[in-house]
Amino acid sequence: xxxxxxxxxxxxxxxxxxxxxxxxxxxxxxxxxxxxxxxxxxxxxxxxxxxxxxxxxxxxxxxxxxxxxxxxxxxxxxxxxxxxxxxxxxxxxxxxxxxxxxxxxxxxxxxxxxxxxxxxxxxxxxxxxxxxxxxxxxxxxxxxxxxxxxxxxxxxxxxxxxxxxxxxxxxxxxxxxxxxxxxxxx
Numbered sequence: 001x002x003x004x005x006x007x008x009x010x011x012x013x014x015x016x017x018x019x020x021x022x023x024x025x026x027x028x029x030x031x032x033x034x035x036x037x038x039x040x041x042x043x044x045x046x047x048x049x050x051x052x053x054x055x056x057x058x059x060x061x062x063x064x065x066x067x068x069x070x071x072x073x074x075x076x077x078x079x080x081x082x083x084x085x086x087x088x089x090x091x092x093x094x095x096x097x098x099x100x101x102x103x104x105x106x107x108x109x110x111x112x113x114x115x116x117x118x119x120x121x122x123x124x125x126x127x128x129x130x131x132x133x134x135x136x137x138x139x140x141x142x143x144x145x146x147x148x149x150x151x152x153x154x155x156x157x158x159x160x161x162x163x164x165x166x167x168x169x170x171x172x173x174x175x176x177x178x179x180x181x182x183x184x185x186x
Contacts, residue, residue, distance in 0.1 A: 003042050006032050007053050014098045022046060022101065047105075051113055054102045058117045061091040061099075073128065077135050077184060080128075082177040085152065089167040092156050096164040103157055122149045129184075137186045148180055155179075 009032035013023040025046060029036045043049045065087045072083035092099060106114040126145035129136060138144035155176055159166050166172045 003052070006034070006039060006042055006049065007056055008032075010049055010053055011057075011095060011098050014101050015095055017097065022050065022105070047109070050102065050105050051109075053098070054106060054113060054117065057095065057098060057102060060094055062120070064094065065091045077132050078181060081180050081184070082174065085173050085177040085180070088152060088156060089173050092160060093164070093167055096160050096167075100157065100160050118149060118153070122146055125149055136184050138184065144184070148183070152176060152180065 006028070010023065010028055013028060013031055017023070023031070025036050025039055028046075028049070029039050032039070039049070043052065068090055069084050069087035072080040072087075075083065103114075106117065122145050125148060126142055129138075129141045129145055133141060136144070156167065159172065
């Protein structure tokens with residue numbers, strides 16, 4: 001039994017749960033094929049498991065986003081933004097039920113873990129905006145990066161709650177990209 005096997009079991013339980021609830025440690029131990037005591041040898045409790053799972057899930061999403069959006073980093077803003085939105089939608093399609101549960105848990109813990117997860121994305125966007133500053137309407141690019149990050153993440157998270165399949169629809173992604181472009185471009 002390993003640390004990752006416990007996280008795998010937690011992810012499976014969340015993805016199969018219709019109500020997006022955090023499984024009990026008893027249910028998790030049963031799925032992982034270990035005793036509850038063994039869980040506590042690896043983690044201090046459910047919150048520690050969720051934090052570890054959040055970090056792993058975020059790393060998977062970030063890796064997919066970077067891989068898919070990589071070619072867009074050198075493209076003009078009007079071409080790059082739709083590609084970034086597509087990459088974000090694909091990244092959020094990784095275990096969508098888990099993602100919503102983790103967002104809820106991150107908000108409940110006071111936002112420290114949320115900042116740990118979102119700050120790198122915001123910094124990456126701000127760096128990209130600075131490279132394209134001459135093409136952009138906003139002058140305060142740090143604020144612009146924060147607003148775009150919050151707006152797009154919010155739209156995606158609400159869509160995950162309503163109908164995650166919409167994230168894969170070109171029309172939905174196009175409307176989000178259009179909204180962002182109307183804010184960024186003069």
